[in-house]
Amino acid sequence: MTRQNAQALDARDPLASLRTQFALPEGVIYLDGNSLGVLPAAAPARVAQAVQQEWGEGLIRSWNTANWVNLPQRVGDKIGRLIGAPPGQTLAGDSTSVNLYKVLAAALLLAKQQGDPARRVIVSERSNFPTDLYIAEGLARQHGFELKLVEPEQIAAQFGPSLAVLMLTHVNYRTGRMHDMAAITRAAHGCGALALWDLAHSAGAVPVDLNGADADFAVGCGYKYLNGGPGAPAFLWVHPRHLERMEREDLWQPLSGWFGHAAPFEFSPHYRPASGIARFACGTPPVLGLTALETGVDTALAAEPLGGMAALRRKSLALTSLFITLVEARCAGHGLTVITPRTEGERGSQVNLARGEGAYAIVQALIARGVIGDFRAPDVLRFGFTPLYTSFTEVWDAVEHLRQVLESGEWKEARFNQKAAVT
CATH class of the missing domain: 3.40.640.10 (Type I PLP-dependent aspartate aminotransferase-like (Major domain))
Incomplete structure (x- = not known):
């Protein structure tokens, strides 16, 4: 799987148009919609x-x-x-x-x-x-x-x-x-x-x-x-x-x-x-x-004419499967364990990784790079994949950032203060 392959998946994605419903910040890969969803573009005017x-x-x-x-x-x-x-x-x-x-x-x-x-x-x-x-x-x-x-x-x-x-x-x-x-x-x-x-x-x-x-x-x-x-x-x-x-x-x-x-x-x-x-x-x-x-x-509900929840589920499974595959292929040897089920029928729309050392610091290093996931004590890196707005290219880029953080050891150099987070 190359970045070009991921871009091709986005080009064929029947749900790609749903992404325009959201005010997505430039330069951010947001993989925390399982904690707080992105701002709908229509919300400010409606409120x-x-x-x-x-x-x-x-x-x-x-x-x-x-x-x-x-x-x-x-x-x-x-x-x-x-x-x-x-x-x-x-x-x-x-x-x-x-x-x-x-x-x-x-x-x-x-x-x-x-x-x-x-x-x-x-x-x-x-x-x-x-x-x-x-x-x-x-x-x-x-x-x-x-x-x-x-x-x-x-x-x-x-x-x-x-x-x-x-x-x-x-x-x-x-x-x-x-x-x-x-x-x-x-x-x-x-x-x-x-x-x-x-x-x-x-x-x-x-x-x-x-x-x-x-x-x-x-x-x-x-x-x-x-x-x-x-x-x-x-x-x-x-x-x-x-x-x-x-x-x-x-x-x-x-x-x-x-x-x-x-x-x-x-x-x-x-x-x-x-x-x-x-x-x-x-x-x-x-x-x-x-x-x-x-x-x-x-x-x-805007997904209903495009296949509704069944279509969202298909994309969710494709996104999470791609993430798991890329993490195991590109981040091997760095102590990450996938704790989310591989069986599709047993998996939600997130992928959680466990790492005995530095899990919190790794998440913070990713956030500093613009890749937003979250951490759950004591050792879980958690990434949510909202099929309404997450792209396959973002999945590829997120794993590339994770690989670089792990291989460079930059997570070891920084000192972060752990703060409570709303789930």
């Missing part, structure tokens, strides 16, 4: 319109005239098109942590309603993203459940009479490994448990079919592959059977705020949950954040 016209001129009237009040459902329905959810099942707003709190608490409530005192275990991966584990740990303490953390190869052994909720991230942030959502959900249901999925590293990057997999609950992030901007609102999804049961049995989600009320502008002193997914709303929607998120989601 400015929301600020200057809708807020500045429309003022409070814009809740109706600009339809602010329905932003959570409208944006949620657009996200639903990327995750296998028909309209009315997905809600945008709040953070991933808050949404996880709401749906996991609802799942525990449903598990309790089964009346089996032995079914009191929440299972998750030990390497799951920490906020998921922290939320689960807190809810387990509050509701008398046990949080059990296992390695990926131990998940199959957990399906039994004590399992209440299996809580997994579809694509693991540390390894890039992707679970078989349908098979695992089927196994959870087979033992009477519920399956809750975190789509933070999936939505907008890999095909997801929540209804097809018969999942129970899901949450996801708006600022990674959905390109919603830093701190963008997240989303949640609930299977219709649980929405119907909660309504039938008058079961509440735990954050019973006014926007989840059946008639929020009735201003009743007593709570009455809304029907459907709206009962999982809480406080006032973050209008500007949802406005920016909508422009980001639109960049992913």
